[in-house]
Structures are given as C-alpha cells and as structure tokens.
Amino acid sequence: MQNTPKFVFDKMMETDYFSQWLGIQLLEISEGKCVLEMTVRKEMLNGFAILHGGVTFAFADSAFAFASNAYNKLSVSLTASMTYSKPAKEGDTIVATAIELSLTNKTATYDVVITNKNTGETVALFRGTVFRTSRLVIGNNSY
Amino acid sequence: MQNTPKFVFDKMMETDYFSQWLGIQLLEISEGKCVLEMTVRKEMLNGFAILHGGVTFAFADSAFAFASNAYNKLSVSLTASMTYSKPAKEGDTIVATAIELSLTNKTATYDVVITNKNTGETVALFRGTVFRTSRLVIGNNSY
Amino acid sequence: MQNTPKFVFDKMMETDYFSQWLGIQLLEISEGKCVLEMTVRKEMLNGFAILHGGVTFAFADSAFAFASNAYNKLSVSLTASMTYSKPAKEGDTIVATAIELSLTNKTATYDVVITNKNTGETVALFRGTVFRTSRLVIGNNSY
Amino acid sequence: MQNTPKFVFDKMMETDYFSQWLGIQLLEISEGKCVLEMTVRKEMLNGFAILHGGVTFAFADSAFAFASNAYNKLSVSLTASMTYSKPAKEGDTIVATAIELSLTNKTATYDVVITNKNTGETVALFRGTVFRTSRLVIGNNSY
Numbered sequence: 259m260q261n262t263p264k265f266v267f268d269k270m271m272e273t274d275y276f277s278q279w280l281g282i283q284l285l286e287i288s289e290g291k292c293v294l295e296m297t298v299r300k301e302m303l304n305g306f307a308i309l310h311g312g313v314t315f316a317f318a319d320s321a322f323a324f325a326s327n328a329y330n331k332l333s334v335s336l337t338a339s340m341t342y343s344k345p346a347k348e349g350d351t352i353v354a355t356a357i358e359l360s361l362t363n364k365t366a367t368y369d370v371v372i373t374n375k376n377t378g379e380t381v382a383l384f385r386g387t388v389f390r391t392s393r394l395v396i397g398n399n400s401y
Numbered sequence: 402m403q404n405t406p407k408f409v410f411d412k413m414m415e416t417d418y419f420s421q422w423l424g425i426q427l428l429e430i431s432e433g434k435c436v437l438e439m440t441v442r443k444e445m446l447n448g449f450a451i452l453h454g455g456v457t458f459a460f461a462d463s464a465f466a467f468a469s470n471a472y473n474k475l476s477v478s479l480t481a482s483m484t485y486s487k488p489a490k491e492g493d494t495i496v497a498t499a500i501e502l503s504l505t506n507k508t509a510t511y512d513v514v515i516t517n518k519n520t521g522e523t524v525a526l527f528r529g530t531v532f533r534t535s536r537l538v539i540g541n542n543s544y
Numbered sequence: 545m546q547n548t549p550k551f552v553f554d555k556m557m558e559t560d561y562f563s564q565w566l567g568i569q570l571l572e573i574s575e576g577k578c579v580l581e582m583t584v585r586k587e588m589l590n591g592f593a594i595l596h597g598g599v600t601f602a603f604a605d606s607a608f609a610f611a612s613n614a615y616n617k618l619s620v621s622l623t624a625s626m627t628y629s630k631p632a633k634e635g636d637t638i639v640a641t642a643i644e645l646s647l648t649n650k651t652a653t654y655d656v657v658i659t660n661k662n663t664g665e666t667v668a669l670f671r672g673t674v675f676r677t678s679r680l681v682i683g684n685n686s687y
Numbered sequence: 688m689q690n691t692p693k694f695v696f697d698k699m700m701e702t703d704y705f706s707q708w709l710g711i712q713l714l715e716i717s718e719g720k721c722v723l724e725m726t727v728r729k730e731m732l733n734g735f736a737i738l739h740g741g742v743t744f745a746f747a748d749s750a751f752a753f754a755s756n757a758y759n760k761l762s763v764s765l766t767a768s769m770t771y772s773k774p775a776k777e778g779d780t781i782v783a784t785a786i787e788l789s790l791t792n793k794t795a796t797y798d799v800v801i802t803n804k805n806t807g808e809t810v811a812l813f814r815g816t817v818f819r820t821s822r823l824v825i826g827n828n829s830y
Contacts, residue, residue: 269448271448274446274453275443275444275447276453276455276456277448277453300418301422303416304413304417304418304419304420304466305412305416306413310420311459311462311481312455312456312458313419316456318455319453320447323447323454335485336765336794337765337796339480339482339768340458340480340483341671341673342477342479343645359627359669365765365818367629380646383653385627387766387816389793389818480622482625482814484816502809502812503770503809510770510772523788532651555734556733556735559736560732560734560739563739565730587707590699590749590752591703591706596748597767598742598745598746598748599741599745601748601767601769605739625766626766626767626768628763628766
C-alpha cells in the first residue's frame with residue numbers, strides 16, 4: 259500500500275540533489291509514466307545563450323528514471339539517445355513527458371518528449387532503455 | 402591568428418554558465434579534439450547516491466561542443482547517444498575525451514569517453530553528430 | 545505536377561534493388577510519411593530462427609528514406625537508432641510506419657514503428673535523422 | 688573444449704540464412720571480438736546506386752551478434768545506433784570490426800566500425816548493447 263509510484267518518487271527525490279537543482283515539479287506519476295515541469299534559469303545556459311543540451315537531456319533523464327522506477331523495481335539506465343529540435347531560452351517553462359514503449363521482466367524502453375510551454379514547440383526527443391534489476395527501490399534492499 | 406581553438410573555447414566559456422556550474426577544467430583543445438576534467442559534487446547526485454546520468458551526459462556534451470566548434474564554424478548538435486558503464490560517486494574526478502570520427506563540410510561526428518580518474522573505469526560512452534552552419538562562432542556574425 | 549511523393553517513390557524503387565529483395569509493398573506515401581508492408585522469408589532469418597535484426601532495421605530504413613525523400617529534396621541518412629522489442633518469425637507480415645517528428649530546411653527526424661500483423665506486437669522502434677541536401681531526387685540534378 | 692568462439696560462430700552461421708545471403712567471410716573471432724568481410728553486390732544497392740543503409744547496418748549487426756555470443760552465453764540485442772560516413776558502392780569489399788567496450792554479467796556494449804577496403808574510408812560506425820541471458824548458445828538449452 260505504501261510503495262505507490264508517488265511514494266517512490268518522493269523517496270527518490272529526497273536525495274536526488276540534481277533534480278532538486280533543476281527545480282523540477284511533478285505533474286503526473288504512475289507505473290511507466292511521468293510528467294515533469296521546470297523553468298530555464300540563467301545558470302542552465304550554454305555559450306550560445308540557449309539551454310545547455312546536457313540540461314535538456316538531464317531533465318528528460320529524470321522523467322525516464324521516475325517513470326521506470328515507479329514499479330518499485332530498481333531500474334538502471336543502459337542507453338539513451340537524444341534528438342534536438344528547437345532550443346529553449348532563459349525563462350521558458352519546459353515539460354518532459356515520459357511514456358513506456360515496451361516492458362519485459364528484465365528491460366524496458368521509454369520515450370520522453372520535451373516541449374516548450376511558451377512556444378508550443380518540441381525542444382527535444384529522448385529515448386532510453388533500462389535494465390530492471392531484481393532489487394526494490396524501497397523495501398528490504400532499498401538504496 | 403586570434404580565433405584559435407583556445408580563444409574560441411575561452412569565448413564560449415565566458416557565457417557557458419552551465420559548464421561553469423559543472424566546474425570543468427580544460428586539459429586540451431584543438432580542432433576536433435577536447436579533453437575536460439571535473440569533480441563530482443553532492444548536488445550532482447541522483448536519488449541512488451551516484452552521479453546523475455544527465456550530468457554525465459552534460460559533461461560529455463560540453464566536450465563535444467568545444468571540440469566541434471574549435472574550427473570557429475558554428476556547429477549545432479543534432480543527435481547524441483549515451484551508453485552507461487560504471488557510475489561515478491561524490492568526490493570522483495572524471496575526464497571527458499572528445500575525438501572526431503568524421504568531418505564533412507556540413508556535418509561531423511564525435512565520440513566522447515568519460516573515465517573515472519579514481520577507479521580507472523569507463524563511466525560512459527557518448528557519440529554525437531553536429532550540423533556545421535555557415536556562420537562563425539567568433540567574427541562578423543558571432544553569437 | 546509530376547514529382548508527387550508517389551512518383552518519387554516509384555522512381556526510387558526502380559533501382560532500389562535491396563528494397564525489391566525485401567519484397568516491400570507500399571501502403572501509403574506522402575510528404576514526410578510512408579507505410580510499408582513485407583513478409584518474413586526464411587533467407588531473412590538469423591541463427592536463432594528469428595528475423596535478423598539487420599533486416600528489421602533495413603525495412604525501417606527504407607520507410608525512413610521514402611518518407612524523407614517524398615519532398616523530392618534529396619535527403620541522406622546521418623544517424624539512426626534501433627530498439628528491439630519482440631522478434632518476428634518466418635511467415636509473419638510486418639508493417640513499417642514512418643512519421644516525421646521535426647523538419648527544418650537542412651535536417652529532419654523520423655520515427656519508424658515496426659509492428660507484427662500476425663501478433664499485434666511491436667517488433668522494433670527506429671529513429672533516424674537525415675541531412676536535406678539542396679539537390680532534387682528527380683529533376684535536373686536527379687540521381 | 689568444443690564450445691570455442693569459432694565453434695559457436697560455425698553453429699550460428701549454419702542457420703543464419705541472412706548472413707549467408709550477405710556472403711560474409713570470417714576473418715577473426717574470439718570472446719567479445721569479431722572481424723568479418725563481404726563484397727557489395729547489385730542486389731544490395733538502394734535507389735541512389737549506393738549500398739543500402741540497412742545492409743550496412745545488417746553487416747555490422749552480424750559482427751556484433753557473433754562477438755557477443757562468442758562466450759556461448761546467449762545474448763540478445765537491446766539497442767543499436769548507426770552513424771553513416773561515406774557510402775560504399777557495388778564491387779567494394781567492406782570489413783566490419785566488432786570490439787567490446789564494456790561487459791557485465793547481464794549486459795555488454797560493442798562498437799563496430801565498417802571500413803571500405805577499396806578506398807580506405809570509414810563507411811559507418813555502429814554501437815550496440817546486448818542483454819546477456821542465462822542460457823547457452825550451444826548446450827543443454829541450445830537454440
């Protein structure tokens with residue numbers, strides 16, 4: 259009863275210092291799905307005055323981690339790929355929507371779309387695959 | 402004479418606030434090559450007490466951007482992929498080595514290997530492709 | 545009037561000997577979209593008696609090429625990634641659906657989903673990016 | 688004694704009808720490494736009179752499968768990515784060299800470089816990750 263997706267998310271976030279630094283807000287969480295929101299700050303920009311591609315990726319990667327671990331089955335990232343569309347700028351609010359494409363006992367694959375709430379544009383497309391370990395996120399063998 | 406790879410790097414870094422936040426140190430820069438170093442801080446960790454995969458990616462992405470823009474030809478990231486090997490921990494010093502795999506007038510591809518100086522392990526493998534615009538990084542049409 | 549997506553497709557197929565070998569059938573073609581069908585033959589299997597991953601990829605790659613070239617603007621593949629879900633078997637009919645995720649003057653990105661008509665399962669997920677040259681597929685500078 | 692990398696390769700090839708169709712020749716096989724050679728035939732071309740990107744991928748994918756299964760531990764492809772450099776043409780002999788980048792009990796990652804023996808150019812760069820099952824390729828639970 260306790261280890262709901264929301265409870266797992268809260269527990270992970272407690273010590274996820276980088277997601278805290280990103281300033282992410284949870285919009286939706288369920289098994290295999292996660293929607294997050296954040297706002298682009300000056301310290302997230304690269305030398306071309308746009309959101310650093312690595313921060314964009316990190317935001318998608320957080321949504322991917324929360325979606326895949328929401329089953330309370332510890333899942334570790336194996337590979338991820340990123341395709342960039344339109345850059346986001348300081349002050350823009352961006353949304354990451356992670357959905358599950360496939361799920362087996364051992365692996366799962368997710369798509370994360372990053373959209374810009376200010377312009378309606380797609381910022382980037384992320385696709386990642388996890389290895390699902392036999393350990394729990396929260397429980398006897400919790401992290 | 403002025404727009405050497407090192408000069409372009411310095412100019413990009415001046416306003417690359419996120420690379421500054423990462424605390425990256427330049428070890429080597431030339432056309433198509435860049436080696437960077439940084440140390441993992443607590444605020445870079447995820448909920449499993451290891452370096453957030455997005456920060457790992459961002460570090461590789463910075464090396465990739467500096468290597469590809471060192472020609473002073475403005476290059477924008479199209480796609481990148483990441484494969485994770487061994488997680489890094491707080492206090493570890495990690496090195497990103499970006500090398501050029503192919504180069505045409507319009508596109509170029511780079512590999513970035515992230516290694517852990519403390520353990521000697523490979524942390525992650527990044528591969529990215531840029532579109533090389535007809536604009537300069539520094540010059541009449543500078544950013 | 546002449547260089548419609550269907551006309552470009554037919555012209556490309558005339559000398560696309562490998563797509564002919566695959567036995568692909570066109571279900572739908574328009575600018576940025578292509579749907580193809582083919583049936584798995586014995587000579588397409590790997591040593592585990594399932595459809596060779598390379599043939600699965602090639603089928604997706606053909607849909608990707610037809611979708612991106614349907615504008616009659618010669619487009620060359622830069623990168624592609626593949627995620628495997630469920631293997632297809634001899635005799636299965638599979639469908640590749642290519643849709644456009646983003647389009648600029650110089651580049652474009654497509655997703656191709658391969659589904660198995662016999663089982664309803666997703667076989668694999670392909671994502672690819674093209675460089676859009678300034679040449680035509682059919683016309684004065686045709687291939 | 689019997690299940691050497693070469694023996695596993697031979698056994699896989701016996702029913703790997705698509706690798707047979709490709710006409711691949713084995714140059715080297717060991718645990719985690721495989722080098723193959725093949726010659727581009729007319730039926731492998733796409734509509735632009737160059738080697739179909741899917742055939743290039745399939746050739747890399749075969750080298751990847753042989754390298755990863757050479758331990759006689761059944762390994763299935765999870766994801767792969769491809770970056771294209773220079774096209775190969777009819778009559779060209781191409782070589783695929785698969786090397787292991789990382790290996791754990793459950794997963795492994797390989798790079799495959801495709802080179803053109805006729806021009807010395809790099810044709811394409813492949814990177815793939817397998818899930819290593821607990822089954823044998825050859826033995827009590829053989830395929």
